[in-house]
Every structure is written in structure tokens, then in C-alpha cells.
Amino acid sequence: MKAPVNKIISLSVVDGPGNRTVVFLQGCNISCAYCHNPETQRLCTGCGICATKCPVQALTLEDDKTVWDRQKCVQCDACIQNCPHFSSPKVRDMEVEEVFTEIMKNVPFIRGITVSGGECTLYPEFLTELFCMVNKEGLSCFIDTNGCIELERYAELMRNCDKVMLDVKAWEPEVFRDLTGGENSPVKKNLIYLAEQQKLEEVRMVCMENVVDVETIIQGIAATIPGYLADFTLKLIAFRNFGVVGKFAETRSPSKEQMEQWKELSVQNGIMHTRIV
Amino acid sequence: MSTVYDVVTSKGLTYEQKLVALAHAAEDSLNVLCIPEKTKHYMETGAICDLNEGHAPYRPRYIMPDYELAVKQGCEFLRLDPPKDLDELLQFLMILYRHVPSITSFPVFLGNLDKLIEPFLDGVSDAEAAKKIKLFLIYLDRTITDGFCHANLGPEESRAGWIILGLEKELQNAVPNLTLKYDSDITPDAYAELALYTSLYCANPAICNHKMHQETYKQSSCSFVQGRGGDYGISSCYNILPIGGGAYTLTRVVLPHLAKEANSKEHFLQELLPDCLSHMGDYMNERIRFLVEQSNFFETSFLAKEGFISREKFLPMFGVAGLAECTNMLMDDEKKTYGHHAGADDLAEAIMQVIADYAAHSQALYSEIFDNHFALHAQVGIDSDHGITSGVRIPVGAEPDSMYDHLKHSARFHKFFPTGCADVFAFDPTGRNNPAAVLDIVKGAFAQGDKYISFYASDSDLVRITGYLVKRSDLERYYNGEAVLQNTVYLGGDNYRNARLENRKVRTTG
Numbered sequence: 001m002k003a004p005v006n007k008i009i010s011l012s013v014v015d016g017p018g019n020r021t022v023v024f025l026q027g028c029n030i031s032c033a034y035c036h037n038p039e040t041q042r043l044c045t046g047c048g049i050c051a052t053k054c055p056v057q058a059l060t061l062e063d064d065k066t067v068w069d070r071q072k073c074v075q076c077d078a079c080i081q082n083c084p085h086f087s088s089p090k091v092r093d094m095e096v097e098e099v100f101t102e103i104m105k106n107v108p109f110i111r112g113i114t115v116s117g118g119e120c121t122l123y124p125e126f127l128t129e130l131f132c133m134v135n136k137e138g139l140s141c142f143i144d145t146n147g148c149i150e151l152e153r154y155a156e157l158m159r160n161c162d163k164v165m166l167d168v169k170a171w172e173p174e175v176f177r178d179l180t181g182g183e184n185s186p187v188k189k190n191l192i193y194l195a196e197q198q199k200l201e202e203v204r205m206v207c208m209e210n211v212v213d214v215e216t217i218i219q220g221i222a223a224t225i226p227g228y229l230a231d232f233t234l235k236l237i238a239f240r241n242f243g244v245v246g247k248f249a250e251t252r253s254p255s256k257e258q259m260e261q262w263k264e265l266s267v268q269n270g271i272m273h274t275r276i277v
Numbered sequence: 278m279s280t281v282y283d284v285v286t287s288k289g290l291t292y293e294q295k296l297v298a299l300a301h302a303a304e305d306s307l308n309v310l311c312i313p314e315k316t317k318h319y320m321e322t323g324a325i326c327d328l329n330e331g332h333a334p335y336r337p338r339y340i341m342p343d344y345e346l347a348v349k350q351g352c353e354f355l356r357l358d359p360p361k362d363l364d365e366l367l368q369f370l371m372i373l374y375r376h377v378p379s380i381t382s383f384p385v386f387l388g389n390l391d392k393l394i395e396p397f398l399d400g401v402s403d404a405e406a407a408k409k410i411k412l413f414l415i416y417l418d419r420t421i422t423d424g425f426c427h428a429n430l431g432p433e434e435s436r437a438g439w440i441i442l443g444l445e446k447e448l449q450n451a452v453p454n455l456t457l458k459y460d461s462d463i464t465p466d467a468y469a470e471l472a473l474y475t476s477l478y479c480a481n482p483a484i485c486n487h488k489m490h491q492e493t494y495k496q497s498s499c500s501f502v503q504g505r506g507g508d509y510g511i512s513s514c515y516n517i518l519p520i521g522g523g524a525y526t527l528t529r530v531v532l533p534h535l536a537k538e539a540n541s542k543e544h545f546l547q548e549l550l551p552d553c554l555s556h557m558g559d560y561m562n563e564r565i566r567f568l569v570e571q572s573n574f575f576e577t578s579f580l581a582k583e584g585f586i587s588r589e590k591f592l593p594m595f596g597v598a599g600l601a602e603c604t605n606m607l608m609d610d611e612k613k614t615y616g617h618h619a620g621a622d623d624l625a626e627a628i629m630q631v632i633a634d635y636a637a638h639s640q641a642l643y644s645e646i647f648d649n650h651f652a653l654h655a656q657v658g659i660d661s662d663h664g665i666t667s668g669v670r671i672p673v674g675a676e677p678d679s680m681y682d683h684l685k686h687s688a689r690f691h692k693f694f695p696t697g698c699a700d701v702f703a704f705d706p707t708g709r710n711n712p713a714a715v716l717d718i719v720k721g722a723f724a725q726g727d728k729y730i731s732f733y734a735s736d737s738d739l740v741r742i743t744g745y746l747v748k749r750s751d752l753e754r755y756y757n758g759e760a761v762l763q764n765t766v767y768l769g770g771d772n773y774r775n776a777r778l779e780n781r782k783v784r785t786t787g
Contacts (some may be wrong), residue, residue, distance in 0.1 A: 011680060011718075012786045013708050045308035109681045109721030277710075 002093045003126040006040050006118060010106045011115035016142045016165060016201060019102050025126075028119045029148050030182035032169065034206055034251075038117040041086035049077035050089050059089050062212040096129045103134060111139030112162070113248035121149040124157050127223045131160035140203060145179075147187035153193070164194050171220040173214045175205045188224060195228035203232055207262060208239040209254050214262050233273040236262055289767075290630030291760050293422065299384050307333040309571070310563050323534035325557045327529060328596075328659060330380060334568040336578075338380040338594075341510050342585040343521040344388035347373060351537035354579030363397040363406065367413045374421065377580065379513075381764065383423035386523075387453050387513035391427045391438035399438050407440050409450070414441070418450040424745035424765030425493040425513040430724040431458040434468035434485045437581040442471050446478045449739060451763060456511040456729075461720055463487070466713070473719070474712040476732045477704060480739040480746050485511060486723045493695050494519045495645060514657045514744025515699040515729050519646050522590020524696070526564045529596025529656040530557055531665060532603030532628065542607050542624065546631055554635040558651060561593045561640045569643050592647040592691075594696050595636055596656030600625055601672050616671035616686055629669070629693045647695075653700035655690075655741035659769035666696055667743050676782040680718070688726035699729035701741045705785030706734045735783040742769040742778065 009015075012022045028041045031249035035041065044066055051059040051066060059079060066089040079089050103113055113134055115127060120143060131141040140162040145151075147166045151158055168187055170176035176184035194200040200227035203221065207214050214236075222229060238253050259276045266274040284298045310332060312320075319325040330338060351359040352373060360366040370393065377384035398406055417426070430438050445455065457464070457472045463485075472482050494507030508520040518524055533555050539545035541625070568574060575581045575588045601615040604625040608614065615621050636651045644650065655668025666672040669690040677683045680702070682700065691698045708715050715732065722730055731741050738748050747769035751761050755770040772778065 009786060011784070013705075013711040013714035017713060019714035106681055107721075108724050109684070109718050111717050175302055255701070 001126050001129055003096075003098050003099075003123040004043060004091045005094045005099065006088060006091050008099070008102050010102075011109070012114070015114040015116065015144065016112070016163070019067045019109060020142070021106045021110050021113045022144075023099055023103075023113060023115045023120075023130075024121055024233040025115065025117050025120045026088070027122055028117060028146070029122060030119070030146060030180040031086070032180045033211075033246060034179075034208065034239060034244055034248050036240075038086045038243075038245055039080040039083060039088040044087045044089055044091060045085050047085065050083055053078050072194050075177065096126060096133065096139045099130060100133045103139070104137065107137065107139070110139065112142060114142040114144055114161075114165070116144035117146075119146055119148070121145050121151065121154075124149075124154045128154070128160060131157065135160050137149040145190075146182075148182050148184070149191040151190055158197065158199070161199065164190075165202040165204065166190060166194060166200065167204050168217055168221065169205060169212070171213050171216040175216075179211065188220075191224055193223065195225040195231065198231065200228065200232040202235055204235045204237055206237045206239050207254055207259065208248075208251070211251075212247075215265060218262065218266045218269055218271070222271060226270070229270040233275060234266055234271045236266070236274065236276050238276065279631070289755075289758060289760055291422075294760075294764055297764075300382070301329075301331060304331040304333050304335070306543075309333045309567060310560075310564070312560065313556070315552075316560050319535070319553050319556055319629045322537065323531050324538075324553050324597075325560065326529050326531050326598075326659075327560070328529065328656075330526060330564070333572070334526065334564050335572040336380075336574050337523050337525050337568065338527050339385050339512050339516055339518060339524040339704045340377055340379055340520050340580065340586060341386045341512055341520050341523045342373070342377055342388070342580055344370065344373070344393055344585075345583050346521070347583075348393060350583075352579070352585075353583060360397070363394070363409055366390075366394065366397045367409060371413070371416060378578075379425075381423045381425055382422050383426055385425050385516075386510055386518075387417070387426060387428040389430070389510070390441060390453075391430045391435045394437035394441075395435045403436070403440065405564070406436070407444060408435070410440055411444050414444060414448055414450060417616070418448070418452040419762070421452050422763045424451050424454065424747060424763055424769070426453045427456065427512045428453040429456050429458060429511050430472070430482060431468075432460040432463040434465050438468065439471070442475050442482075445598075446475050446480055449479050449748075450481075451739060451748055451751075451765070454513075454745055456515065457482045457484050458487040458490070458511075459484045459719065459723070460487040460491075461723070464635050466716060469531060469716050469719070470712040473715045473732065474709060477706065477709045477712070477715070478736040478737060480731070480733035480737055483515065483699070483729065483741075484719055485515070485517075485729040486727065487729055488723070489726070490517050493517055501697040511697075515697045516594065516654065516719060517695065517697045519590045519592070521586055522592070522646055523586065524594045524652075525568055525591050525643075526561055527594040527596050527600050527654060527656065528561050528564070529555055529654075530554065530632070531598050531662075533599040533606055533665060536603045536606045539607065545607060550631050551635065552629065554632060555639070556634070557595070558639045558641070560596070560638075561651065565593060565642045565644075568577055588643065589645045592652050592696075593641050594654040595632075595651035596654050597629075597632060597694075598658055598662070599670060600628065600657045600669040600690070601666045601675075602664060603628065614675065616675065616677060616683075622689070625669070626689065629690065633693050644712055652696040654696040655694045657699075658772060658776065660768040660775070662772070663775050666776070668694075670700060673777055674780045674782075680784045681721070684718070684722040684727055684730075685725055688722070691728040692726055694728070697729065699731065699744065700727070701743070701781070702730065702732050703735045703781045703783045704732045705783055706736050707786065708732070709734065738772075740778070742772050743776075745769065747773070 006024040048061040294305040604615040
């Protein structure tokens, strides 16, 4: 079985507990206005625009497909910056076994893997197969998700998944829709399901004044899973415009004081492990 | 410093540094060692380098007193009774350290600090203990003005250890260098994580593979070892040496300087290298002979008389430097380099095997603790080295992209060195938020056979030069021609520039 892989990072100190290898799958089911890596959102259409912009001719068009020459590439990211489709020509369709082989090169230096995206739960069968193989090696398997796909529907995947890091990007449906173009009722179902299953590692939200309903999210989480508030970390991520394209490209980050106030609110609501990042 | 006059009139040296330099000049006015012509040749080419130890050895290079014994029995010569409480202990140690010689004239080993302090913490609150230990640590940093000074922690966690690590982050001291002895079966994760977290703020402590190192002197047939089980300590730049003993001398073979004379790989491996090693071994024996038989050090030192050190627990450290450059010279192909090409690494291993065979089959004088053999050591380099990488490290700027590949390569070469071999990694400051991740890397490295690793954060003021610590802010003052407190700033300053250490690859998420 194959899935489109944007990249694999062998060493990460920021994607879950301990040192982990992170697999980024290509394609997303929403499109956040503040997306920091918009090139992971869509699959390549083979339009060839990036090939004309590549300064070292590392990209060519063959049979309506963009072909990337890894040796020639100088990682300048001109292709990504010029892609009109929120994609990347460097995505590779990889077999589960290929990804597994890449991961195993990093043993014994890692304690597990995290699969991220794009939105990795768009490929539940691929994840299930990968996690089965990786679990057998004694490595933990984490999912990093926007929560828009109900995980309860994939029982075998969840049996092999140790923990999930869940985005709660907004609480009010219309705020979520404005921000992402999607529906957030699955996110709330996932929040409850993961908490009950003891699989909630971390909840994250990107904090933006006047755009994200930060207070409502905090209160919403506290009211929805009141018995589980000590079981996970809430990460309050201050919005940064680095890498952002579109309407928020120039928007400023919230102040330190504002972030501290939100953290205070979170702790007051019983979410013991709250961190600003 | 070329002449006594230059030393006396220097603007860049403190009074204390002048005194040491003058003593060195006086020692070098003697001519008491018998050195054959061929050895002199290798010294002139730089292939054999005695690290400027001096012409008439009158004290061992590194001394590792058994401080735990001293604390238990007191010291007659210094008229000190065994300490009974924390104040007495800290004063006892401060006095005793003052009288421990070494090649730098400062103590290079301060003992297992946590184990020395822990028994005296009963009934002392954390706050009280922290205040006293803080003053003690400041005293050490300001009076032992030599970055080669080293203290050890672990492998067990202890209250004293937690307090010391907490203070280190705040104090930002270059002295003492600290190493945590780490054993995943003994050291709790939380304690090791605190150590690594601390090192990402102040480059201290380094972390060593206790499982491997504790075996170093266990097997010795020396009868003196039986009682203590061959315990080891880490001194100076990660020297793994017997407690109650130390190293007589450290001379090194600078491989690229020898490779210049080679006609071919075979000529180097089969003729040049064995000949040079043999001359180096003889030279080291000559130094040991003078030190043991003529200098009267062991006859006069109270450390020996009172049993804090024993002559039988000293050994010679046989240094190796520049394996990378030597290999690259002999390969003579810029696409086939050390750390990146299997053929180059195989050649490097063959070179090391020749050296290891020499060490295993030659006789070192008065070295009972190591079964009368020379003990290999991956020497870190000196300030005047240009284009010579420490020991068996991969040169700065040419590190493999993958930190894991780097560590696997290291493990392949660490195995040759019983008395110390280490790597230094500059790490991204984000590691501070996840020290457990850094510990995962350490666990993996140690499982592969890496023996010793140290980290510092790429934005930290304190940096590890080759083995010792220096503050970047002190380097700036040295570059401006000002006198600075610690002698290692001079060494570090030149090394930092000559070895382009600011280019050390920063390990980060990626």
C-alpha cells in the first residue's frame, strides 16, 4: 500500500515525547488561513509551473507528472513558493515497507514515530499497516491530526496507535468554518473519544486575537471532558506569520501578556498541564 | 612565550600565569631525558608531540586522589581531622584541592562531588545546603583558574547531585568541568534529563557511558586494585583514569604529520607507523623512568605517603590525534573521506588497529594498573594545532548530515580507547523543552558503543572547545589582548579560531 509522503524527519524534539521520527503525509481535508506549510495541502496536479521556476533544473515534466531530481535539488524551495495549488513536486508515493525501512535506520536513537501532515488520517489503511509494523519493533506510534475525521471508525488503527495529538482550532462551528473551510463536529467527537480511550497526548490551538475563539475553546474543552483534564497537555501556540501566505501574512503575534492570560484561564479551568509555545 | 623576559613583561598574563610559565621555563633549562636521534626527528616533524609537558617530569600529569578515603581518615600532613559536618567537609576539600599537583599546577580531578557531599546532608535543608555548595562552587571557579579541572556525578541520583545541577545552570561557571556517569539501569531518567537540560544552558555536565567505563580497571591483575574494584574517575578532557592513581604522562602521535613521510598506505601502515609508535613508547618510558626513579615525587608527596594515591595505580596515556586528516591524506581522493566513505573508514580502522596492537604488545614501565601496557587516549588537540582534528573525530564542518550516522561512526572508533574518547555536539536550543529526546539519543549512542558525549546549545555563552569549557565572552576579551582569569581561555581562544569551532554542525530537528 502506498501514500504520498511530503518528507520524513529523522530527528525531532518537538513532535511528542522523547526523540521521534516524523512522517509527513501529503494532502489535507481543510485549508487553514494561517497554515504554516501550505505546500502540504494538495496533491500535485502536474501543471509544470514549478519546473519553469527551478534555478537548478531539478524538476522536469514527464507524461504530465512532475519529476524531482533529488541529487540536483539545492532545497531552495522556489518550487513550493511558486506552486499555485498548495502542493510540492517533492512528494513521493511510498510503500509502507519503504517508509518502515527509513524509520528503522533511526533505531536505537528514537523512542517512536509521529505521523503528521497535511492530514495523515486521510490514509487510515496506510497508517494501520505502518503502525502494526512499527509497533512490533517496540516503537510508539503517534498521530498528529486536525481531528476532522472520526477516529472511532478505525478500530484497528486505534488499537495500534499509542497516542494522538489533536488540534482544536476553534470551538464555535462558524469560527472553525471561517478559519479552515471545514466542519468541527468530528473534532469534538474525537476529543471525547480519545480522552475516554486514554489516548489524548496533547491538544493544540494556534492563538490569534479576534480570529480564534481562544477563551471559548478552553472553556469548551474543560466542559466537554471534565474528568480527563489532567491527562493531556494543552499547548497554546502563539500565532506567527512565518511561512503564512494569504490574509494573515502580515498579522502580528499576540502579546506575551495575552498568552499568559489565556494560560491562566486554562489553568483556572482545570487544565493542569498548559504550556505556551 | 619564547623567553623568560617575555613572560615577565607580558601584558596578557596574570601574575599566577606568569609564575607557572616561569616554572616551566626553569624546568626546560634541564636536559635529563635520554632522547634518541630518531625520536628527535619525529618530534621535529610533529609526529610525536609531548604536549610541552616539560623537560624534567617532577609530578605526574594527572593525579586522581582518593578523596573519599581522605575524608574518612583525615589528613595528617595538612593537620585536618576527618570532617564531621557539611561546613567542615567543604573546607576540608578546599584545602586539600589546593595541594593536588598536575601538569597545569591545578588539580584536574575533584572527585565524585555528589558522593563526597551526600553523607553530610543529613539534617541540612535544601536551601541551606544549596547556599553552602554554591559558595563552594564559586570558590572553585575563581581559584582553580584552569578549565581542565574536572568533577564527577552519578551514576546514582542523590540530593547533592540535584542541588549541584540546579546551581550549575544559575552559576554559568567554566570550572569545574562536570561529567555525569550514566548507566540506564542505575540513573533515573528524570535525573539524566536534568543533567542534559542543564548542559543545554551551560555546556555542563558531559555524560559518559558508565557501563563501559567501569570495566576499564576491573580486570587489572594489580593487587592494589582488589580492594576498590578498580574504580575510575574522569579528569581534565574526559580522561578515564584509576581513582587513587592517575596518568604519568600523555604523549601523542599526530598522525597527519607522520603521514607526510609516507610513500604509500602500505609504507605507512607497515613501516612508518610501527617505527614511530615504538619511538614514542620508548620516549614515554623515559619520562616515566625519570619521574619514578629520580624526581622523588612519590617519596615526598603526602598524597602518596597517606595512601590517597599509589604509584602502582598510575599509567601512561598514549595519545592519538588527527586520524581524520591522516586517513584523508593516505586516501588522496576528496570524494573518499573519513566519516563519509567505507573505504576511508576501513583504512582508518586499520591504522587504529596497528596502534592498538602496539599498545597491547609493548611494555610500559611502572604501569601495573594497566598490566604494564600503554593506555590509548583520543587526544583532543592543543591550541597550536592547525588542520588536526581531535583524536578520531570527524572534522568540524564535515560532519555527516545525520546525527545518527555520526554517532554510529563514533562508536566504531571509541572502542579503541580505554582512557577516553569523546564527541561534542552543538544542539539547537529547542532541546531545552524536551531533554527526554536528548536522553533518547544518548541511550541509543551508548547502546551502540559510544563512550562519552557532551552537548551545548548553539546560543550558549559557555562552549566546549575540545574537552574543556570556555565562555565566549572571555574569548572576546582574550582576542582584545586582555588578561583573563582562566588559562584555558588562551588555549580555547586559539583552538576556537584554528579549528573553526564556530562551524560545528548544530544538531536540530530535521
